Amino acid sequence: MSIELKNVSKHFGTVPAVQDISITVPEGELIALLGPSGSGKTTVLRLIAGLESPDSGGIFVRGAQVNALPVQKRNIGFIFQSYALFKHMTVLGNIRFGLKIKGWSSERIKARVQDLTALLDLHGLLERYPHQLSGGQRQRVAIGRALAPGPDVLLMDEPFAAVDAQIRQELRLWLVRVHQELKLTILFVTHDQEEAMEVADRIIIFSKGRVEQIGAPQEVYEKPVNEFVARFVGVMNILELEVRDGVARREELEFPAHGLADGQKMRIGFRPYAVQVSSNITAYRYLAVLRRTYFLGVMLRLEMELPSGLILRSRISKEDYARLGLADGHTVSFQIRSYRILSKEDEPLGAEVATAYEVPPHLGEGI
C-alpha cells in the first residue's frame, strides 16, 4: 500500500527524534531507510506502524489519514531488530498467533502455515522453541510470523544486523525474491549503505531526524545532494579549496574557480573511481606514491600520497592493477576525471552539511 508522511515530527521528552519529515512510498516498492544510529530512521518505522504517535503532521495510507488508527488495525507486519519472538510458544505457535487473533479456521491456518514453511524453509522447526533456534532461523520465524496474516506492508527494523555475514547475504537475496513474489511494500531500516544499495528500489537517507535525500541507489550514489549523503553513501575524497589568482587550489591540485573571487572557499568531492591512475608518470598531470592497497573483491582501492602529503583514494579493477604492474611504493601519475561542488562560500548546496560525521571504516568497503 502507498504510505505518505506529511511534515511529521516526534520528540522523546525534549529530544527531537524526527523533525518535519515528508516522504512518499509508492505501492509495492522496496525501500531502505538509511542513516547513522540516532538519525530517526527507526522512529519513522515505528510511526508508520503506529507503535509511536507523531507530535505533529499526518501519516497517510492509501490517501487516508491513520494517525488515530491503533497498531492492531493498520494491517502491517513488523520485524523487530531482536525478532521479539514469543519465547513461550513454539515456532508454530508464533506463526499462527496472528491468524488465531484474526479468527481464521484451523484448516485455513494449517494451509497458511504450510505455505510459509515452504517459503521460509522452516521444515522440521515448527515444534521448536525460539531458544532452540540459530540466529538465522529466528530471523526467518520472525518474518514468517509477520507475513502470516497477509499484511499490506512489511516494516523491518535492522533485519540483518544480528546475523553473521554469510547468512546476511543469503537473507538479502531472499528478501528481494520475496518482494518480487509477494508484491509487498517493504520498508527496512539499516545503517549499512552497502545493504541499502544492493537491496532497495529506493533509499531514504536520514541524518539527525531529517531526510537528507530520497532516490534510487544509483541516484544517491552519483548525485548526492549534500556532503553528508556523499560521505555516507560510498567513499568520497573531499577537498576544501581556496581561490588564488583565479584558480581554486588545494596544495598542488588546481580546479576552475567557478566564478568565485580570490580568497573565497569551495568544497568539492569526488569518488575514488573518478581518480584515474597510470604507471606512466608522464601520462597525467599530477604525481603520487601508492601507500596502501585495499582488496575489495573484484576492485581494489589505492591510497596514494601526493608530494605535499595530501592523501587521495582511487579505485581500480584487479585486471588494470595487474596490467599496469602497480605495487605499494610505486610512483604513479593521475588525473581527476570528474568532481562535484559540495558547497561554495556563502552558497551552501545541501540543506545540512555534517562535516563532523565520519563514515565508519566498515562502511563504504566495496564501493
Added chain:
Amino acid sequence: MNGPDNTISSAPENQAQRPGRDPVHWVLIAAALLFAAVFLVLPLVNVFAQALSLGLGPYWRALIDPDTRSAIRLTLIIAAITVPLNAVFGVAAAWAIAKFEFRGKAFLLSLIDLPFSISPVVAGLLFVLLFGVNGLLGHWLEVHHVRILFALPGMVLATIFVTFPYVARELIPIMRAQGREQEEAALTLGAGGWKTFWHVTLPSVRWGLFYGIVLCNARAMGEFGAVSVVSGHIAGLTDTLPLRVEKLYNEFDPVAPFAVATLLALLAVATMVLKALLEWKTQRER
C-alpha cells in the same frame, strides 16, 4: 539457509581442568554443609521427632483437635484471600513499573518494599491504631457494627500488608529484562490490549509469577507477628496455625505444638522444592 544450530549444545567441560582438587574447596563445602545441618536440618528433624515421640496416635489426635482444625481452616481461608489479591496487585504493579514511564514510579517501587523493611509487629500495630476502639476509624466502625480487629478482616489486612511485595518483586526484574517488544509484536499482529496481556505478557512470566505466588503463600500461612497483634487469640475463632503452635507450646503440651508445627514444616519443604524447580524454569524466561 540452514545455519549450524549452536544455541542449545554446550561443550562438555574438560574434567581435568575443573577446579575442586584444592583442599580449601572441600573445607568450605564441609563448613557450609555442617552449618546447614546444625541450624536448618537438625531443628526440622527435631520437630518431627518430638511430634512423633509418643507415636502416631497422639500425633493424629493433636491434629484433629477442634481448635487446631479451626486454625488450619482459618490459615487456609486467609491464604485463599490474600494470595490471589496480592498476585493481581503484584502483576499490575510489576507491569506498570517494568514497562511504562510515569510520575511517582520510584515512590511506588519503595512503597512495595515497605513491608520488607517494617517489623511485622509494627505492621500489626498500624492496623490496631487505625481500626482499634481508640483508633482513627475505630469510632465509625463501632457505630456501624463493622468488626475488623480481632476478626478475619483484620487478619487478612495484616497478612496482605506483610506479603505485599513477593509477587511484584519477583516479576519486576523478569519483565524488565523482557522489555516491551514481545507485546509490541503481538499488537502489530492484531492483538488488542487484553489479548496481548493474556497470551503474551502473562505466559511469558508464568514461572516467575508462580514462584512469587509460592513464596507469597508460604509467608501468608506462616506469618506470626502482624497477625498475632490483630488476632486477639480467640481459640477456635482467630487462631491461625502459627498462633496455635505458640499457644499449645505455652500450655506445655509435649506433642501437640510439634504436631501442628510439622504442618508448617511440610509447607516449608514443599515451598523449597517448588522454589528450586521454578528457579530453574524462570532462568529461561529472562
